[in-house]
Amino acid sequence: MNSAEVDAYLRRLGAARPVRPTLDVLRELHLCHLRTVPFENxxxxxxxxxxxxExxxxxxxxxxxxxxxxxxLxxxxxxxxxxxxxxVTLLAARVHxxxxxxxxxxxxxxLRVRTADAGDWLADVGFGAHSHFPLAWQDRREQDxxxxxxxxxxxxxxxxGAGGGAGETGDLELLKDGERQYRLETRPRLLADFVTGAWWHSTSPESPFTRKLVCTRVTEDGGRITLSGRTLKVTAADGAREEREYGEGEDExxxxxxxxxxxxELESVPRVAGAA
Known part of the structure; x- marks a missing residue:
């Protein structure tokens, strides 16, 4: 990624070019990404x-x-x-x-990310409803x-032996509110290693991504907005929730x-293949 591409990406996020790769910078970029770049299929x-x-x-x-x-993402x-x-180290995981x-x-x-001032962190801007900020890699306590x-x-x-997984020594579990989210390998990977997984998730009838439409991001107040098919859900940071279903005649x-x-910007409303 050259300098002009970096600047364009940072403009997309609404972030300034940082001076040093510090934890504060990582936290800012992580949250900006979740707010501005939707998780969508x-x-x-x-x-x-x-x-x-790339x-x-x-x-x-x-x-x-x-x-x-x-x-x-x-x-x-x-x-x-x-x-x-x-x-930056790319890591593979299996979702529970x-x-x-x-x-x-x-x-x-x-992603496992090393900063110049505060060690290693688990960063993830591609798991839908996930942590707003990176998580301390070495900390095994609850992280609010x-x-x-x-x-x-x-x-x-x-x-x-858990759920058919082929666990290896050094594997980690990521939990949210006590519930297991995914099992994370610690072996470094390349982006090309994930091509088969991306193909499976984009083509297999068993993949959750081929069975439904989703577009979601973190809102400026710390809540979340999600368009799931034709259902819009807006959840405020305090948990208050609004929901609206759009009918077949409301494509616009x-x-x-x-x-x-x-x-x-879309020319037409995407529809799940095979849906009425």
Whole structure:
């Protein structure tokens, strides 16, 4: 990522170019990303290719002002952090599903980030409703965040038998409010390692991303706004919630939500393949 691309990405986030790769900078960029770049799977339902290539991700997220899912968002955010002088390691994770069953290998992409002043942190701007700020990598206690209470825990010796996972020594569990979110490997990966996972999630009928539409981001007050199909949900930081369902004759209103609330310009409302 060259200097001009870094500046364009920072403008997309509404952030200034930092002087040093410090924890304060990482926290600011992390929150700015969650507020300005939606977690969304629209490409899958618009017939757009999911390409894990830095240039094409820049064209999508920065040039077209779109969002993406974990491989795209964390992949590109990691490239930005690397260009700004942070130490960045891409990590693979498997998401906990129903009845504790683990997802496929390379199910999720997260980041281990080293700052110049405060050690290593788990950064993740591509997991939907997740922590607003990076989590201290070495801290095994509860870590309070505006989105909840998070904890990074050792996976334990039974990891290989839990929910079909092939746990390895050194695997970690990420928990939110006591519930397991994903199992994280600590071995460094390359973005190209996640191509098969991205293909599976964008094509398999078993993937949650092929079965539903989602577009979500953190709001300026610390709440969350989500358009799930044709249902708009706005949750304030204090938990107050509003919900509206748009009918089949309200396509223009749905397009206005994408445009005005997420900054996404679409020519037509995306629909789940096979849906009526």
């Amino acid at each position: 629209l490409s899958i339902h618009l017939g757009e290719e999911i390409a894990l290539d 240039k094409r991700l820049l064209d999508k997220v920065v040039g077209a002002r779109r969002g993406g899912f974990c491989y795209e 964390n992949g590109l955010f990691g490239a930005l952090l690397d260009a700004l002088g942070f130490g 599903g129903a009845r504790g069953r683990l997802g496929i290998p390379y199910d999720h992409l997260a 965040d505006p989105a909840g209470s998070f904890r990074i825990a050792e996976a334990g010796p039974d990891a290989a 209103a749905v397009l206005a939500v994408y445009r005005e609330r997420f900054g996404i």
